[in-house]
Amino acid sequence: MKKIVVNGKTQEIEEAISVLDLIKINKVLQPEMVSVQLNQVFVNREDFKTSLVDNGDEIDFLYFMGGGSF
Amino acid sequence: MDFTEDQIERYSRHILLEDVGVEGQEKIANGKVLIIGAGGLGAPVALYLAAAGVGTIGIVDGDVVDLSNLQRQVIHFTADVNKPKVLSAKEKIHLINPDVKVVVHQEFLTASNALDIIKDYDFIVDGTDNFPVKFLINDACVFAGKPFSHGGILRFEGQTMTHVPGSACYRCLFNSPPPPNAVPTCSQAGVLGAIAGMLGTIQAAEALKYLTGVGELLTNRLLVFNAKTMDFRKITTKKNENCPICGNRPVVKELVDYEQAYCELKSKH
Numbered sequence: 295m296k297k298i299v300v301n302g303k304t305q306e307i308e309e310a311i312s313v314l315d316l317i318k319i320n321k322v323l324q325p326e327m328v329s330v331q332l333n334q335v336f337v338n339r340e341d342f343k344t345s346l347v348d349n350g351d352e353i354d355f356l357y358f359m360g361g362g363s364f
Numbered sequence: 365m366d367f368t369e370d371q372i373e374r375y376s377r378h379i380l381l382e383d384v385g386v387e388g389q390e391k392i393a394n395g396k397v398l399i400i401g402a403g404g405l406g407a408p409v410a411l412y413l414a415a416a417g418v419g420t421i422g423i424v425d426g427d428v429v430d431l432s433n434l435q436r437q438v439i440h441f442t443a444d445v446n447k448p449k450v451l452s453a454k455e456k457i458h459l460i461n462p463d464v465k466v467v468v469h470q471e472f473l474t475a476s477n478a479l480d481i482i483k484d485y486d487f488i489v490d491g492t493d494n495f496p497v498k499f500l501i502n503d504a505c506v507f508a509g510k511p512f513s514h515g516g517i518l519r520f521e522g523q524t525m526t527h528v529p530g531s532a533c534y535r536c537l538f539n540s541p542p543p544p545n546a547v548p549t550c551s552q553a554g555v556l557g558a559i560a561g562m563l564g565t566i567q568a569a570e571a572l573k574y575l576t577g578v579g580e581l582l583t584n585r586l587l588v589f590n591a592k593t594m595d596f597r598k599i600t601t602k603k604n605e606n607c608p609i610c611g612n613r614p615v616v617k618e619l620v621d622y623e624q625a626y627c628e629l630k631s632k633h
Binding site: 301302324326327329331334335336338339354356357358359360 | 493494495498516517518521522523536537538539542546547548549550586597599600601602604606
């Protein structure tokens with residue numbers, strides 16, 4: 295098993311996995327809206343399929359949050 | 365600037381702070397902060413900055429107080445319903461602290477007025493509830509080289525970051541506005557009122573830290589929290605070389621009213 299850190303929490307994966315698949319596994323709501331940072335570098339949306347997350351990687355999902363005025 | 369005896373007493377708890385002192389309080393008194401949106405976030409920001417003695421507070425909001433605002437927009441009272449938010453906020457600021465000069469901008473921020481409005485201020489606070497204006501604030505501040513605090517709340521969660529020239533901007537994290545209605549706002553999905561206070565006071569603290577130069581700003585970090593679990597997390601970020609406004613090949617070269625752009629796009633179909 296390989297260990298990665300997703301949003302600050304350790305998660306185990308069997309083998310390297312694409313960002314897109316990791317989004318699916320983590321049931322990210324509205325994947326088309328999420329920003330992804332892999333080892334503190336932002337991943338272009340068009341690279342979600344090809345960017346691999348492997349042992350020791352840290353990945354963050356960043357969500358839009360509006361709210362405030364009304 | 366010489367403080368009167370009353371002012372020394374009023375600000376004594378700031379002055380007692382080794383990092384602030386009389387000098388820091390002077391910086392606060394000379395500071396000019398613009399609050400965009402006198403709502404859930406803008407309300408606590410305005411109250412704390414007024415109490416802190418920020419010399420000039422500008423408020424931008426074209427809306428009037430609605431009964432449904434009062435659950436969290438603590439600067440507006442029941443008697444203020446239907447009153448312009450900027451005027452309601454101005455009254456409370458003066459009741460808290462008559463030292464503060466309040467500049468009201470009774471209008472919404474747009475691509476055509478944004479640069480002109482922000483130019484007179486040292487620090488900008490984004491207290492808006494919608495993405496078109498959040499991106500507009502980011503773009504205007506990046507173009508004008510102004511520092512600002514981004515804040516967003518939804519349901520039980522909040523997020524905030526501070527931008528200063530050279531640090532990651534909002535677009536470094538979130539490339540472009542989501543399509544209308546793709547991401548719910550508080551008016552659609554609700555928000556626990558106290559969350560607005562939690563986040564707004566963080567933004568107020570950032571503004572005061574910026575003015576006094578105390579501590580480390582929330583730059584290159586996105587603070588996110590969930591009040592259900594009271595988990596707070598800081599996501600370290602950095603400038604994104606593909607950022608559409610401050611990256612290597614910027615494509616955003618002027619301010620855009622996204623809301624209007626969407627409407628125009630819609631009407632073409």
